[in-house]
Each structure stands twice: as structure tokens, then as C-alpha cells.
Amino acid sequence: MAAAARTSPRDVFTQAWHAAVGRRGRSLLTAAGVGLGVAATVATLAVTATASGAISDKFDATRATSLTLRWPERVSRPEPGVIMNVTRLNGVEAAGLICEAARDEHRATAVTPQHATGVPTRIGLLAAQPSAFSALRVAPVSGRFFDDGHGTRAEQVVVVDTVAAQALGVSQPGQLIYVDGAPVSVIGVYEAPVGEARMTAAVIMPYQRCLHDSREQPLFGQPMVVVRTALGAADQVAGEARLALYPADPGALEALVPPDLRTFREGVEEDTRALFLGLALVSLIIGALGVSNATLVSVLERRPEIGLRRAIGASRAAVAGQFLVESGLLGLAGGILGTVVAVDAAVAVALVKQWLVVLDPALLGGGPLLGLLVGTAAGAYPAWKASRVEPAASLRAS
Amino acid sequence: MAEPVLEAVGLSRVFAGPPEVHALRDASLSVKGGEMVAVVGASGSGKSTLLNILGLLDKPTSGVLRLGGRDVTTLTERERTRARARAIGFVFQAFHLVPHLDCVRNVMLPLVHQGVPRDVRGHRAEAALGRVGLAHRLTARPGTLSGGEQQRVAVARAIVHDPTLLLCDEPTGNLDSENTATVLELLRELATPGRAVVVITHDQQVRDAADRWVEVRDGRCGSHQSA
Numbered sequence: 001m002a003a004a005a006r007t008s009p010r011d012v013f014t015q016a017w018h019a020a021v022g023r024r025g026r027s028l029l030t031a032a033g034v035g036l037g038v039a040a041t042v043a044t045l046a047v048t049a050t051a052s053g054a055i056s057d058k059f060d061a062t063r064a065t066s067l068t069l070r071w072p073e074r075v076s077r078p079e080p081g082v083i084m085n086v087t088r089l090n091g092v093e094a095a096g097l098i099c100e101a102a103r104d105e106h107r108a109t110a111v112t113p114q115h116a117t118g119v120p121t122r123i124g125l126l127a128a129q130p131s132a133f134s135a136l137r138v139a140p141v142s143g144r145f146f147d148d149g150h151g152t153r154a155e156q157v158v159v160v161d162t163v164a165a166q167a168l169g170v171s172q173p174g175q176l177i178y179v180d181g182a183p184v185s186v187i188g189v190y191e192a193p194v195g196e197a198r199m200t201a202a203v204i205m206p207y208q209r210c211l212h213d214s215r216e217q218p219l220f221g222q223p224m225v226v227v228r229t230a231l232g233a234a235d236q237v238a239g240e241a242r243l244a245l246y247p248a249d250p251g252a253l254e255a256l257v258p259p260d261l262r263t264f265r266e267g268v269e270e271d272t273r274a275l276f277l278g279l280a281l282v283s284l285i286i287g288a289l290g291v292s293n294a295t296l297v298s299v300l301e302r303r304p305e306i307g308l309r310r311a312i313g314a315s316r317a318a319v320a321g322q323f324l325v326e327s328g329l330l331g332l333a334g335g336i337l338g339t340v341v342a343v344d345a346a347v348a349v350a351l352v353k354q355w356l357v358v359l360d361p362a363l364l365g366g367g368p369l370l371g372l373l374v375g376t377a378a379g380a381y382p383a384w385k386a387s388r389v390e391p392a393a394s395l396r397a398s
Numbered sequence: 399m400a401e402p403v404l405e406a407v408g409l410s411r412v413f414a415g416p417p418e419v420h421a422l423r424d425a426s427l428s429v430k431g432g433e434m435v436a437v438v439g440a441s442g443s444g445k446s447t448l449l450n451i452l453g454l455l456d457k458p459t460s461g462v463l464r465l466g467g468r469d470v471t472t473l474t475e476r477e478r479t480r481a482r483a484r485a486i487g488f489v490f491q492a493f494h495l496v497p498h499l500d501c502v503r504n505v506m507l508p509l510v511h512q513g514v515p516r517d518v519r520g521h522r523a524e525a526a527l528g529r530v531g532l533a534h535r536l537t538a539r540p541g542t543l544s545g546g547e548q549q550r551v552a553v554a555r556a557i558v559h560d561p562t563l564l565l566c567d568e569p570t571g572n573l574d575s576e577n578t579a580t581v582l583e584l585l586r587e588l589a590t591p592g593r594a595v596v597v598i599t600h601d602q603q604v605r606d607a608a609d610r611w612v613e614v615r616d617g618r619c620g621s622h623q624s625a
Contacts (some may be wrong), residue, residue: 007511015510022498308494311455312555313483313511315476392455395490395567396446 007318016325020333027330030294034334034371034378035341037284042342042367044276050350050358065093067227067234069241072252077211077223078245080129080148085244086225087131091233092241096132099210099220100198101125109168109178121167123160124202125179127210127220135228136196143173143188150187151206159188163201179203224256284370287334288378295327295382299389306386307394320387324379331375332368339367401467403562403594404429404452409461410617411447421447422458423617429596431562434589436605437598439614445598446567448614452596453486453565454478466562483512487556491568493548495540501527501551502536508559526554530584546577553584564588566597570604582607 007015020027071078078097086095107120130147133139146157158179160170165186168177175186184205192200210220225245229237242250299306306319343359350357404427411422421444429435439445450456451463454470463471470481487508495504505523514522527533530550540548549569556564566585570578582604589595589609597604605611613620 006513008513011510011513018499018503304492304494305496308488308490308496309507309511310479311453311482311488312508313479315479315511318511392450395455395488395494 007314007321009321012318012321013325016322016329019322020326020329026294026298027333030291031330031334031337033290033294034284034287034331034374035338036334037280037287037374038335038338038367038371039341039345040280040283040338041277041370042339042363043345044273044280045363046342046346046359047349048273048276049360049363050346050355051353052358065229065231065234067229067238067241068256069225069227069238069245070254070256071222071224072246072249072254073222075222075246075252077213079211080151080207082245083129083131083225086227086241089237089240089244091230091237093228093230094131094134095225095227095241096129096135097207097210097223098126098128098132098136098226099207099213099223101127101220107180120178121164122201123164123167123179124198124200125219126198126202126204127207128204129207132207132226133190135226136199137193137228138190138196138199140188140190143186145188145190146206151208154208154212155206156182156184157187158184158203158205159190160186160203161190161192161199161201163192164203165189167201177203179205225253284374288374291327291330291334291375292378292381295323295330295379296385298326299323299382299386302386303389303394306389307391310389310391311395316387319389320383323383323386324376327379327382328372328376331378332372334375335368335371338371339364342367401431402428402464403431403433403466404596405462405464406448406452407462407464409448409451409458409463411444411451411456412459420617422451425461425614425617425619427452427612427619429563429594431594432589432591433610434586434595434597434608436608436611437596437614438600438605438611443614444617445614447617448619449565449567449596449598452563453488454482483508484559485562487559487561487564489549489552489556489564489566489569491571493540493545493552493572495548495551495555497540500537500539501532501543501554504540504551505555505558507555512559514559522558523554526558527551529557530554544577545572546574546580549573549577549581550584553581553588557588560593562593564593564595566595566599568599568601569597570599570601575603578603 080097083095083097086092107122109120130145133145140159141162143159145159146155150157158177160168160177170177170186170189173187173189176183177186178184192202210223213220225241227237227241238255242253246253309319310316343364346359347357406425406427409422409425410420413419413421425444425448437445437448447456451458454473458471461471462469465481465485470478473481496507502520502523505526506519509519509522524533524536527536530553532547532550532554535543535547540551543551549572564585569585570581573581578601585595585597586607597608599605
């Protein structure tokens with residue numbers, strides 16, 4: 001007897017397609033299970049990518065127009081007026097001197113009743129010229145910044161950022177706080193800009209405190225000149241400013257890259273993303289179990305159909321293939337559905353937050369592919385069960 | 399004289415127990431082309447076991463089975479699947495139509511699983527449906543058909559690949575007398591010189607319509623001519 005040809009792969013696919021489409025309601029519900037898992041995964045990746053993009057944009061815009069030069073060691077600290085040499089340069093929009101005290105060594109305490117006896121708050125301590133605020137794009141959210149007069153008169157005034165203000169319980173300007181035990185008056189509160197780690201959770205004093213820091217162990221490090229330039233002028237200004245500030249040895253001024261807060265934020269984001277991806281993975285597994293269960297139930301319900309197919313010539317492989325493809329198709333449908341939902345969700349979040357939507361094209365293809373893989377893997381056991389159905393028993397039982 | 403399409407000699411089937419069950423004992427049967435044979439017997443007599451063995455859905459414990467003159471007793475499972483696909487058509491009491499496929503696609507199924515080219519399948523399925531008087535219900539789903547129509551679709555599916563043996567298991571069990579008569583007439587017509595029809599039944603009407611009937615009692619066959 002000549003061997004008959006087998007069910008072709010195309011026919012296996014067609015039979016699976018008819019079964020999936022012919023039982024629409026059940027297929028849709030099964031696909032939705034995978035869809036949820038894929039949506040959670042894709043949305044997590046899409047939203048974090050969009051958020052990272054937004055943070056990077058802000059950071060890059062700051063970085064392209066920012067310049068910081070460190071005053072040489074063992075050279076006496078510059079008078080405030082030296083900054084005029086820089087502000088006159090073409091392309092410079094604002095410039096100022098700041099000094100940073102070693103971090104982690106300073107404590108501030110509020111004198112408000114609830115904080116008077118509390119644990120001192122660890123803060124960053126800075127001294128700055130008023131023009132440095134403009135150079136660093138910092139504006140007061142309440143009160144005011146000190147001016148040159150405050151510095152000249154050696155008044156004990158400071159400004160604090162919103163983080164420090166909250167920690168110290170400073171609700172309005174005019175309150176007194178203790179910095180390293182000495183009383184100072186808070187005259188303004190500012191919000192630290194994105195990318196400026198040193199100005200976050202910080203107290204800023206007039207620059208003169210740094211200039212006249214005559215202790216044996218100086219509180220503040222050598223001053224830095226912060227410059228805000230026109231877009232693209234930072235490199236040009238860097239060279240000219242060195243000469244303008246210290247003509248004797250321009251090369252002694254070291255150019256500093258702004259402290260990279262982005263690295264820190266990316267670290268936090270990565271942790272958050274890992275958490276969300278973990279949750280997404282759980283939903284994906286639940287979705288896969290759903291498909292597996294639904295396909296297994298379908299195999300039990302369709303035992304007569306399987307028996308009939310086997311009786312009229314379908315091989316075990318053809319039967320297994322049909323159920324495997326059917327499950328894969330449901331997974332693919334869920335993957336497409338989930339990706340569409342996830343992209344919509346990411347776009348909605350971006351719209352609300354006014355971010356630029358960042359979508360990796362690989363994600364658009366990856367979502368459906370993930371669904372297909374999950375669906376196919378979930379169908380493996382039910383497909384094997386289907387291939388084990390004995391035609392005689394299944395046809396008689398019905 | 400026509401050659402036997404089907405020849406079973408001394409078939410027995412023992413199901414391992416405990417308790418061990420002798421479902422068939424030394425059963426012999428020969429059916430020629432153009433013949434319609436009814437297999438009758440009480441419940442548990444071994445009719446279904448005989449049908450499964452004749453239809454290559456099960457293997458006998460001992461005995462010889464020849465299909466178209468070829469010994470098929472010792473075929474492997476894969477070879478039996480191919481032999482079924484080529485030479486045997488099945489009609490069941492419960493029709494076993496696939497509910498999500500329309501009539502043409504249901505009838506096409508044996509051709510699909512035999513790998514018959516797509517362009518040929520449609521014509522043959524339509525012709526088979528025409529043969530059973532359902533040329534007007536090609537795209538209907540089984541759920542929209544009457545019981546008689548569904549069984550005729552099942553008959554069309556059983557003959558679409560032109561098998562030499564048509565095995566029917568209680569084909570009229572779910573039909574009223576009018577539809578029973580229609581299906582029996584159809585089965586009689588299908589018993590052509592190149593094809594034999596074997597019908598397992600409880601139905602007197604079916605037994606009377608057959609050329610002869612075989613009674614299975616306690617796993618043994620005894621042949622009788624129809625009236």
C-alpha cells in the first residue's frame with residue numbers, strides 16, 4: 001500500500017486558525033489573559049524609557065550650557081568682583097562663585113518646637129554669590145535670595161532648598177535655624193534644579209563666608225566659578241574664562257563636569273523597573289497558565305473531534321501541531337492586544353506628564369513575539385495530551 | 399465473482415484485566431465489493447470491538463485481517479493511520495462533525511489529512527455533498543442542520559476520498575424513520591462493486607436493508623442471509 005502524504009504544515013495552520021476564529025468568544029478571553037501579561041511588560045518598559053528620555057533631555061539641556069571651573073589649590077580665594085571678568089565675555093549669560101563644604105559633615109537643626117529637640121538633619125553646605133543662583137538656573141519659590149549687601153555686612157542669612165526646608169520644618173522665610181550650632185536666618189527657599197546634586201538638601205550662605213574662612217581647617221573647599229552660557233558656547237567660554245579669571249596661569253583652573261545626578265537617578269529607575277518587570281513577569285505567567293488551562297479544557301471538550309481526525313488519517317504530530325499553533329495564535333493575538341494597550345498607556349502617561357514619547361521599535365515587535373512564545377509554550381502540554389487521545393475510545397465515549 | 403474487500407479470519411481480542419475480558423473469540427467475516435453487511439448483536443456482544451478492529455482503530459490479539467487482499471494485522475500505528483486514511487470511511491451515530499467548520503470544510507477533512515492538493519479538495523467535497531443531496535448546504539454550519547442532514551454530511555465525509563470500505567456505527571441511531579430510510583437508501587447505493595459497506599446496528603430496518611447480516615454473540619460471528 002503506497003504511503004499517503006501527510007497533513008501539510010499549511011493545513012495544520014489553517015485548521016488551527018479555523019478553530020481559533022470559529023470559537024471567537026472563548027479565544028478572545030483566552031488571548032486577553034496573555035494580553036494582560038504582555039501589556040504589563042511592554043508598558044513597564046515603554047513608560048520607563050519615556051521617563052528616562054524626559055530626564056535625559058532636561059539634563060542634556062543643562063549640561064550643554066553649563067560650565068564649572070575650580071579655583072586652583074594654594075592660590076588665595078578670589079574677591080567677588082573677579083566674576084565681572086567672566087560676565088563680560090561673549091556668550092556668557094550669568095556667572096558666579098560658589099564654595100562647597102565637604103558633604104556629610106554638617107548638621108542643621110530647626111528651632112521650631114517640633115524640631116528643637118529632634119535629631120539634627122544632615123545637609124549640604126554651600127557659599128555662593130547671588131549671581132551664581134542665576135548661573136545655576138535657581139529661582140526662589142518663597143522669600144528671596146541674599147544680595148551682595150548681605151555678604152558685605154556679614155549678615156547671618158541663608159537660603160535653603162525645598163528638601164532641606166521640609167526636613168527642617170521651615171514653612172516660611174524669616175525662621176531661624178542652627179547650622180553646625182550657629183544660628184542663621186532663612187530668608188528664602190529654592191527648588192534645586194534637575195542635575196544639581198550639590199544643591200539638593202542644602203543650605204547656602206553668602207560667598208563672603210567662604211572668602212573669609214580663616215579657620216585652620218577651612219570649612220569650604222576652593223571656590224568654583226559656575227557659568228551659564230548661550231547654547232553651544234560652553235567650550236569657547238571655558239578657554240576664555242580661564243584667562244579672564246587667572247591670567248597668570250590659566251591652565252591651573254580645572255574644568256569640572258556637572259555632578260551627574262542622572263547616574264543616580266538611572267540607578268533608582270533600574271531598581272524600580274526591575275520591580276515592575278518582576279510584577280509583569282508574574283502576570284505573564286498567570287496569563288500563560290490561563291492559556292494552558294483553556295487549551296487543556298479545549299482538548300478535553302474536543303476529544304471526539306480529535307478522535308475523528310485521528311480516525312480519518314491525521315497523525316499524532318498533526319493533532320499536536322494543530323493545538324500548538326492554536327495556542328500560539330491565541331498568544332500572538334494577546335501579544336498584539338497587550339502591546340496596543342501598553343503603547344496607549346505609555347502615550348497617555350507621557351501626555352499627562354508632558355514628556356516626549358520614547359518607544360523602542362523592538363518593543364512593538366517584541367510584545368507580539370512575547371505573546372506568541374508564551375502562547376506556544378503554554379500549549380505544549382495540552383498539545384501533547386491531544387496527540388495521546390485514542391480514537392476508538394474518544395469516538396465511542398461520545 | 400467479486401474479490402473480498404475485507405476478510406477477517408479467527409479474530410480475537412482480549413483486554414488485559416483483571417478481570418481479563420475476551421471481547422472477540424475466533425470471529426471470522428468476509429465482505430465482498432458491492433455488498434452491504436449488517437453486524438447485529440446485543441450490548442456487550444463484541445460489535446464495537448469488531449468495528450474498531452475492522453476500522454484499524456484497534457489491533458486483534460490473534461487472527462488475520464486482510465484489506466483489499468493485503469494483510470494489515472501487523473501494521474505499525476503510523477501505517478494503520480495511513481491505511482485508514484486511504485481505504486476506510488467512517489460514519490458514526492453521533493455524526494462527529496466539527497462544529498466550527500462549515501459543511502464543505504467538514505467533508506474536506508479526510509483530504510486535508512491525506513495531503514490532497516487544495517485545488518482538488520473543494521471540488522471533491524462539493525461533489526460528495528451533491529452525492530448525498532446537500533449541494534445547497536455547502537456553507538452551512540453543522541449546528542444549523544437537521545439530524546438527517548448532519549448524518550448525510552457525515553456520509554459525504556466518509557466517501558469523499560473514495561474508500562473501499564465504509565464502516566458505519568449505528569448510523570441511524572439518532573434519526574427518525576423517514577431520515578433512516580433516506581440514509582439506508584444512500585448506504586445501499588454506496589455499496590458499489592469497488593466498495594463494501596459494513597453497518598453495526600440494533601435496528602431491524604437496517605438489518606432488513608442489508609444483503610446479509612452477521613450476528614455477534616459472546617464475541618463469535620454467525621452469518622445469516624437477509625430475507
